[in-house]
């Protein structure tokens with residue numbers, strides 16, 4: 038059974054506002070070394086989590102922002118986050134590095 042990893046709305050807001058380290062693909066806080074992704078040389082990524090990024094590449098390179106949003110909503114619902122926290126996480130997604138680049142590539 039999935040459990041709430043222990044970050045509340047306030048914690049998530051603080052992480053976003055204060056630019057603490059969180060995954061630049063899904064927005065998950067990278068507050069535990071175990072959740073960091075890995076680079077090609079096996080070193081730890083400081084930008085992406087292990088669910089999004091392994092061995093220097095995205096685990097799902099073709100994923101769209103829309104797919105990521107619905108994925109996050111269902112994951113967070115399973116973990117019993119309230120809707121306020123889920124909304125915050127999803128609304129921050131377009132600001133993340135992965136999706137920012139995606140959007141700017143399309144508009145130029």
Ligand SMILES: [Zn+2]
Nearest residue numbers: 060063086089
């Ligand atoms: Zn991630």
